[in-house]
Amino acid sequence: MSQLRAFLSNRVVTAEGVRPGAVLVESEKIRGVIKASDVPADVVREDFGDSVLLPGLVDSHVHINEPGRTDWEGFDTATRAAAAGGYTMLVDMPLNCIPASTSVAALEAKRRAASGQCRVDWAAWGGVVQGNQQDIEPLAAAGVLGFKCFLVHPGIDEFTMVGEADLRAALPQVARSGLPLLVHAEVPPPVDAATERLRDADWTRYSTYLQSRPDEAEVEAIQLMLSLCREYGFRLHIVHLASAQALEILRCARADGVAVTVETCPHYLHLSAEDIPAGATQYKCAPPVRGRENRDRLWEGLRDGVIDFVVTDHSPCPPQMKRPSEGDFRTAWGGIASLSMALPVMWTEAQRRGFGLTDIARWMAEGPATLAGCTRKGRLDGGYDADVVVFDPEGEFKVTGDRLHHRHRVSPYLGEKLRGVVKCTYLRGAVVFQDGGFPGKARGRELSTNTG
Numbered sequence: 092m093s094q095l096r097a098f099l100s101n102r103v104v105t106a107e108g109v110r111p112g113a114v115l116v117e118s119e120k121i122r123g124v125i126k127a128s129d130v131p132a133d134v135v136r137e138d139f140g141d142s143v144l145l146p147g148l149v150d151s152h153v154h155i156n157e158p159g160r161t162d163w164e165g166f167d168t169a170t171r172a173a174a175a176g177g178y179t180m181l182v183d184m185p186l187n188c189i190p191a192s193t194s195v196a197a198l199e200a201k202r203r204a205a206s207g208q209c210r211v212d213w214a215a216w217g218g219v220v221q222g223n224q225q226d227i228e229p230l231a232a233a234g235v236l237g238f239k240c241f242l243v244h245p246g247i248d249e250f251t252m253v254g255e256a257d258l259r260a261a262l263p264q265v266a267r268s269g270l271p272l273l274v275h276a277e278v279p280p281p282v283d284a285a286t287e288r289l290r291d292a293d294w295t296r297y298s299t300y301l302q303s304r305p306d307e308a309e310v311e312a313i314q315l316m317l318s319l320c321r322e323y324g325f326r327l328h329i330v331h332l333a334s335a336q337a338l339e340i341l342r343c344a345r346a347d348g349v350a351v352t353v354e355t356c357p358h359y360l361h362l363s364a365e366d367i368p369a370g371a372t373q374y375k376c377a378p379p380v381r382g383r384e385n386r387d388r389l390w391e392g393l394r395d396g397v398i399d400f401v402v403t404d405h406s407p408c409p410p411q412m413k414r415p416s417e418g419d420f421r422t423a424w425g426g427i428a429s430l431s432m433a434l435p436v437m438w439t440e441a442q443r444r445g446f447g448l449t450d451i452a453r454w455m456a457e458g459p460a461t462l463a464g465c466t467r468k469g470r471l472d473g474g475y476d477a478d479v480v481v482f483d484p485e486g487e488f489k490v491t492g493d494r495l496h497h498r499h500r501v502s503p504y505l506g507e508k509l510r511g512v513v514k515c516t517y518l519r520g521a522v523v524f525q526d527g528g529f530p531g532k533a534r535g536r537e538l539s540t541n542t543g
């Protein structure tokens with residue numbers, strides 16, 4: 092019989108609230124969360140005192156870029172950054188890697204690339220692109236957790252965007268799989284028209300980039316997807332919602348019983364367009380970070396539940412692709428890498444707005460796990476994996492390059508003072524991050540619909 096251990100804390104974050112208790116761990120699993128006074132005498136105790144115990148975070152929106160673009164990121168660096176940020180599971184997006192995960196053969200290549208490198212657990216989304224509808228059901232059978240598509244050019248040419256006709260070819264298969272379809276919801280016409288209008292504008296100004304990706308691009312895309320969702324009856328998930336103008340349509344659709352869920356990202360909740368300096372392309376992402384008032388309305392969307400959860404959209408690139416010397420928002424790669432910093436960014440902003448640690452756990456652990464259909468992650472509760480984050484919510488620090496563990500230390504958060512320090516991360520009962528280091532072997536493994 093394996094040895095029982097008890098992780099004690101005065102602040103254990105459960106779905107019911109934050110309370111003193113003991114997380115009882117047996118091998119890789121949580122046996123239960125009990126009162127400290129109920130821990131049997133022969134159990135090994137690790138007392139974390141006033142440090143908070145959070146469930147390991149789950150990020151269902153990460154671009155790991157391996158195989159094929161390992162010079163951008165990779166399983167080793169992405170999963171280190173994740174462990175340092177309190178994440179114990181990542182779900183990898185199907186693009187930016189070469190080959191893109193749009194066929195079973197490509198998925199198998201990704202599995203070979205990941206093998207033996209991962210510090211946390213991972214899983215894969217499959218891609219829906221032009222003409223791959225025959226790959227959808229084989230990918231589902233091979234274990235992807237769902238699918239991702241783009242309604243606008245994704246910035247690379249190997250992963251084609253889809254229009255309504257392509258979607259109509261693919262959606263019956265997606266619906267039959269029972270798996271969610273994650274959609275990058277911007278349509279080209281408003282973006283193309285605005286970009287053309289701004290041809291001679293000053294592209295080192297953030298406001299030019301912001302105007303080139305107007306709210307209507309998101310709103311029109313979401314309207315199209317909601318109508319297809321009603322028609323085909325698949326599970327629709329809107330990734331990285333940035334425009335608060337879409338909240339009312341989504342609220343109505345949900346009230347009508349449409350199967351749609353919504354995520355947003357820490358950068359949309361923390362940053363604002365007014366504060367982005369000229370030439371600061373480390374802030375570029377798509378859809379763009381919008382204005383302050385929009386940001387406050389996204390927080391209202393989280394408060395009333397129209398937005399289900401928060402993921403990073405971690406999407407790094409080599410530093411020169413951000414065009415730092417020209418500061419040109421038109422040609423710089425769009426993507427913000429934040430796996431190591433998402434929890435402190437969110438906590439800094441959330442506690443200021445009156446939210447608590449149970450909200451953080453719901454948005455950053457349970458919500459993304461639910462989208463991924465992963466019933467073993469996302470909560471501190473009996474039967475779940477013993478994925479535990481030891482967190483100091485009062486600690487403050489300044490973001491420096493040595494705290495970012497992804498491959499290239501580009502970040503809009505550098506130099507910022509944040510609140511909330513990840514002290515230690517446990518993956519299935521073993522320490523994978525502690526005080527800036529990564530002890531032990533790479534223990535992370537793939538979780539698929541076949542392996543659980």
Ligand SMILES: [Zn+2]
Nearest residue numbers: 152184404406
């Ligand atoms: Zn993304």
